[in-house]
Every structure is written in structure tokens, then in C-alpha cells.
Amino acid sequence: MTSSSPADLSADHSPVLYTADFLFTGMGGAQSPGGVVVSRGTVAATGHPDLLRQNYPQAQEIAVGGVIAPPPVNAHTHLDMSAYGFQALPYFRWIPEVVVAQKELRGVTAAQIGADTLAALRQPVGDIVWDPAVLEALLPREDLSGVLYLEVLGPKPEQAQERFGRLREEIDRYRRLERPSGLRLGVSPHATYTVSAPLLRLVSDYAAGEGLPMQIHVAEHPSELELFATGAGPLWEHRIPGLSPENFAEVIGRVPEPDLTPVRYLDELGVLHRRPTLVHMVNVTDEDIVRVAQAGCAVVTCPRSNQHLECGRFRWSDFAAAGIEIALGTDSVASGETLDARDELAFAQALYPQMDPRLLLRAAVKGGARVLGLKVPTIRRGEPWRKEYLWSGPA
Ligand SMILES: [Zn+2]
Structure with missing residues (x-):
């Protein structure tokens, strides 16, 4: 765990891998466990943490626990x-x-x-x-x-x-x-x-x-x-x-x-x-x-x-x-x-x-x-990363 806030880390240019007990990107079903790779403030990838570790070995991993998802309604x-x-x-x-x-x-x-x-x-x-x-x-x-x-x-x-x-x-x-x-x-x-x-x-x-x-x-x-x-x-x-x-x-x-x-x-x-x-x-x-x-x-x-x-x-x-x-x-x-x-x-x-x-x-x-008739929010590659996707921040 690090004392840096997610905002500090996304300002850094090295990618970050957030891992959580649950991931829901808004598409398909929710996954457990799940992770998101964030690079330069943008979502680079989502999926199972093992796959993300394999594809982004240089990413700094932060286990946030809990949920990564768009804010609930x-x-x-x-x-x-x-x-x-x-x-x-x-x-x-x-x-x-x-x-x-x-x-x-x-x-x-x-x-x-x-x-x-x-x-x-x-x-x-x-x-x-x-x-x-x-x-x-x-x-x-x-x-x-x-x-x-x-x-x-x-x-x-x-x-x-x-x-x-x-x-x-x-x-x-x-x-x-x-x-x-x-x-x-x-x-x-x-x-x-x-x-x-x-x-x-x-x-x-x-x-x-x-x-x-x-x-x-x-x-x-x-x-x-x-x-x-x-x-x-x-x-x-x-x-x-x-x-x-x-x-x-x-x-x-x-x-x-x-x-x-x-x-x-x-x-x-x-x-x-x-x-x-x-x-x-x-x-x-x-x-x-x-x-x-x-x-x-x-x-x-x-x-x-x-x-x-x-x-x-x-x-x-x-x-x-x-x-x-x-x-x-x-x-x-x-x-x-x-x-x-x-x-x-x-x-x-x-x-x-x-x-x-x-x-x-x-x-x-x-x-x-x-x-509520709203567009279902998504977390997907190429879109901006938002700190509210982490339902509980890093300790
Ligand atoms: Zn009521």
C-alpha cells in the first residue's frame, strides 16, 4: 500500500494497476476479482488481475480491495x-x-x-x-x-x-x-x-x-x-x-x-x-x-x-x-x-x-x-479514468 492518492498516481506517467475484489465495467456481468490499468489518466485495460499483470508487467499494482465500478444509482x-x-x-x-x-x-x-x-x-x-x-x-x-x-x-x-x-x-x-x-x-x-x-x-x-x-x-x-x-x-x-x-x-x-x-x-x-x-x-x-x-x-x-x-x-x-x-x-x-x-x-x-x-x-x-432511463455508465479502454470508480480508495 502507498500513501499516494489515486490522483497523484495517475499524474505519474508509469501505468497503475488497481485490483479489487469486484469489477463491473458496465458491460457484461461483474467479475471477481478484477482490475483496471490506468495510464496517463486514461483507462488502458480492464479484466482479470492475472491477465493484466501479464500484459502490463511494468504497472505499479495497488490493491484497493472492495469494488471498482461506475458510481451506483x-x-x-x-x-x-x-x-x-x-x-x-x-x-x-x-x-x-x-x-x-x-x-x-x-x-x-x-x-x-x-x-x-x-x-x-x-x-x-x-x-x-x-x-x-x-x-x-x-x-x-x-x-x-x-x-x-x-x-x-x-x-x-x-x-x-x-x-x-x-x-x-x-x-x-x-x-x-x-x-x-x-x-x-x-x-x-x-x-x-x-x-x-x-x-x-x-x-x-x-x-x-x-x-x-x-x-x-x-x-x-x-x-x-x-x-x-x-x-x-x-x-x-x-x-x-x-x-x-x-x-x-x-x-x-x-x-x-x-x-x-x-x-x-x-x-x-x-x-x-x-x-x-x-x-x-x-x-x-x-x-x-x-x-x-x-x-x-x-x-x-x-x-x-x-x-x-x-x-x-x-x-x-x-x-x-x-x-x-x-x-x-x-x-x-x-x-x-x-x-x-x-x-x-x-x-x-x-x-x-x-x-x-x-x-x-x-x-x-x-x-x-x-x-431512471440513463445511459449505462462504462469503464472502458481509451476513456478517462475517474477516481469515483474506486469505491474505497487505497489505504
Ligand atoms: Zn419511498
């Missing part, structure tokens, strides 16, 4: 909550004791703090925006890429036209702030149970027609399954009085039944075929996974948030086996603890010891880029 977060303190609590305590209790901290200032964090990490973002003022603050930033999804709520069917009209106005207003290579606008109907069936249809049809990316929270807590099966349970009991209809059947425009799941509901409503990105997807049936695969929807999993709020565990290997694109998100710092997608990946690797870690790494980088 944080595909789902709530940046406007970045000033919140983190607290792990069961879901139905976390909402009042953390989200509501700290609501004064939510807003534009917090969103800028979160955006600064991700910009410094060079991680693209998929952010759920609750207050349009956040769009005004973040859209002009040139140091971020990804999607800002403007959130819409409205469980009462009679609100659908008004809420939809307001959403369209906001999108029209803020689209002029989009930059060609900067952040893009998207929409996010909040969840299957907080947006009425007619509003969900209006928003998803609009998003499909306008080419707007869409995210929706689905099947986060086990009680969401219970709600669609019975029309009752803790999720319904904890709703804010007055804001929802008397009966859950009014929200979804049909009678709950034992085999009805949030995913089947979205499918039969015609929303799934608009290909929204489905966030969480923890509490699902085998049939749900088939429906998602058939519709071609991608999924974002937030393992730390799901674990901290006791929502359950995403069935990663079953979704992967069905060929579904999977990305990683941190959710807000209030449940995910940090905004660094590398932390989320490390947690996922510990949570899924039976999964090939190379698949998880690929999901964090390539899955995230695909979900």
Missing part, C-alpha cells in the same frame, strides 16, 4: 427528508414518531442537503418530490442526473380530476427547467391505497403519453396485502381521518377479495402495462411476480428501510429469476440511514448471503441506470 429516495434523524421503528410507529414528528424539517433546504450529498458521491438519483418548490430548487442543478418524480395523492375518487389537473399544471410549469443532460421530470402516484382508481388511471395514462417516467410505492408493508384482501387492517385504521373515503372499496373502485393483491389490482386497472417502476414490492405472491414480469415493470428495492421499519424482505432471487430489472434505493435517511447507495449495496450483500454478490453490484449500477 440511488434509484429511490425522498431528498426533502434529508434533515431528518434516522430512527428504526416498526412502520406504524415510525410514521407518527418520525415522519410526522419531524415534519418541520422537511422541505427545500433538506432537499438541497441531500442533493449535495449525492452530487459529491456522483450518484444519480430517483427522487420523490412532495413539494413542487423542490423541483424549482433541484431541476437547474447541473451536478445531478436522474429523475425527480412529482408525487400525487388523492384517495377520494371525486378528487381525481382536480388533483390530476394540478399535477399537469405543475409538470407543464417545470418542464421548461429540464436540461438536456440534467435531471428529468417524472410522476409518482404515491401508493396503491392513497390514490383512487380513477386518479391512478389518469396519471398513468398521462405519463405514458408524455413519456414521463413513473414510480409508485407498492406492497411495502404486509398490511397492504391485508387491505386489498379484506378492506380493513392497520393500514386502513391508521389513515388520516377525513382525507379518505369511508370504505376502501371506494378508493379502488371494486370490492376487496381474498385473492386481490395490490399488484393484481394495478394489473387489472391497466396501470401495470404503463410500466411504472414499482418501489418496495416486499409483500407479494408468486402470481404477482409473474404479472410484473409479463408487464415488463422494473422494481426498486430499499433493503435497509424495509428492515428498519419491519416491513419484510424483498424476494430478490425470485424477482431476478423472473427476469425483472432490479435497482437499489435508500428511501429517505429517516428509514434508510444514509443516501449512499454503496451502503445500501453492502447491506443487501449481508442480507442476501445466498445471492451472487456480482448480481447485486450489477443491479446497483446498471439496474439503477435503466430504471
